[in-house]
Amino acid sequence: MTLHTPGPESPAPGASAARLIYARPEVLRDRSTHYCPGCGHGVVHRLLAEVLTELDLPAHTIAVAPVGCAVFAYDYLDIDFVEAPHGRAPAVATGIRRVRPEAFVLTYQGDGDLAAIGTAEIVHAAARGERITAIFVNNGIYGMTGGQMAPTTLLGQKTTSSPFGRDAALMGYPIRITEMLAQLPGVTYAARGTIADVGSIGKLKAMIKRACQVQMEGGGFAIVEALSNCPVGWGMTPQQSIEHLKGPVVEAYPLGVIVDRGAVAQPTHDLGCPSPAHPEA
């Protein structure tokens, strides 16, 4: 069957008023990604590209790429990028933030990067209330290295480094790190969404947009956790991985806005202390 398919330049013949409903955002480069079939990173990249475009941010953005599957994010998003050592993206972003107050600063990290090797960096960037937007893709596994257990791996989940399933007695419990971060007064916005279905993807996009707006409005640290899948690492078909995501994963990591303290960071007098040693200060 041959169908005429209108390109963006040439709408369908005899249908000059055809309306464009959806097109790939321009900032998402027109090339195939290295991600496996069905991988949620592609969805998060696309949402990010859409939001940046809608907020007119690409020309002002300096982004920090992680180590892990998303290490090549700069091949797909046509914005300025710096590579960070494993886990250090929030520190790298802090350096950018402080010397470029006018830039829009973005980090993109996976769960091994952010919730294991980079815990100190993410906690302290959040504690300082750095005006950065952090995108945290949580698929509960180290995908790039072959599907090893991550700090976010569910109890009982089999991975290449927990071949008998994650046992809490031996390997501890999954970390809800976004909830942990939300405790900190420097965090203006923290939310968790997922790429599991069309509705959730819409909500996730709204969260990413809000996290970007927080930074534009002068707020503090903003983080969006995107629960994602890893069909290959989980040993599932893409469709099975989506079902798993909707079931046990979302159960372990509840969806929704965890904290939204408004654009401008709230005063934190309750955490301050008078300094008798330096009365002049």
Next chain:
Amino acid sequence: MTGEREPGAQADANRRARVLMKGNEAIAEAAIQAGCDAYFGYPITPQAELLEWMARRMLELGRVFIQAESELGAINMALGAAATGARVMVSSSSPGISLMAEAMSYMAGSGTPMVLVNIMRAGPGLGGIGPSQSDYFQATKGHGHGDYRVPVLAPASIGEAMELMATSFELAERYRTPVMLVADGILGQAMEPVDLRFRTPERQTFDWALTGAAGRPGRVIKSIDLDPEVLERRNLDLQHKYREIARRETRWEGWQLHDADLVIVAYGTAARVARTAIERAREKGIRVGLFRPITLWPFPSHELARLSRHVGGILTVELSAGQMVEDVRLAVEGRCPVAFHGRMGGLVPTPDEVMGALKALKGRVDRIASPERHAHMAPVSRWHEPPERTEAEPWIHERVRRGGRR
């Protein structure tokens, strides 16, 4: 010292003024005057005063200062700031520098300019807080993973450290590389009268800096390349850059070399001890000169090799178990005897000790020069086996326990 610019005559007077300054503070102020936009640090002895000076001054000047959550945090903040083209500095001491190895490798690989100051203390491990030069290997032989080098500058006085701060920023930006300035704890902690003469390297515009992709495609600062061919090409480019640096930026100082029979090779504080020893040796009629590398990498190998053709012997003095002496031997290639004297653990060799080592070296050189020298030489070929081990030798443990020196 408070205002960044003071008007007219006052500024001239200040610039000429000689004031007593602590090494750490003088280095910090020199970095500020060299146009350092951002400083990131973490407290560690013996460089804490550098951090403290920055904490006050950088904020007074409206520049960036962050006390990071760790040395990892500090150096990665520097990586981010430097990627945007800012003039960036980090300082620490030995254990902290070890933590920074990772980011240094990334910065060398991605061509990110930055200056790292190491006020060296004694190791290994937590070691002690006394002065040391035991990070020579770490600084000159790689530090982190991968085939890379960083220029390493080693001042021998606080005044020189101030001048070399400006040079460090220049080298970093000219060659797109991290640069290390290493000084032992004495240079960090001691106070010396210094000229308040500062230098601000000219600002360049960088065609690689991340400024937001306005009207141009996105730029990437990265070290990764999974294509071996491409990665080898990048490595070859790096090596080419290192050869250029070695050719154009090698720095060293000679003193009393014109008639020297023996030469001491030493840098930093060890070079100052060596000077005193050389003065005493010359009083006793032993003609000794000083060869002081200022760049530890690139090491002044060619100059030292040339020198080794004209002298009887070389003594290397370090605050270490003998690290730079390996580079000295590589440069000398057996043309003359190379002896070593060093102290560890935060101790500094005394001029008397150095004198003793010089006399021993002189004896050795004289024997080689004597007609009967062949009588002293070992057989050309000899099979050497370690002695058969019978029992755990208690004296070894005894010595280790006592931390005994011979």
Next chain:
Amino acid sequence: MPWAPIVIAEDHCKGCELCVTACPKHVLALDRSRINVLGYHPVELTDAAACTSCAFCARVCPDAVFTVWAAPREELQR
């Protein structure tokens, strides 16, 4: 040539079938007779007339292969 509301960037498609399950009208399927440059069976629109241009496919696609058009309003009103 019949009207088609979607453009598929076939060579970016990895045949994950997430769009196939997301499609409320069940008009997407992998074309098992072809293999694209990446080595996958690309997705195809099986019934253009039944497609409502809801763009669910585009919203779930990890590889952003879909461009979605809606028929002109006058056509819908007829």
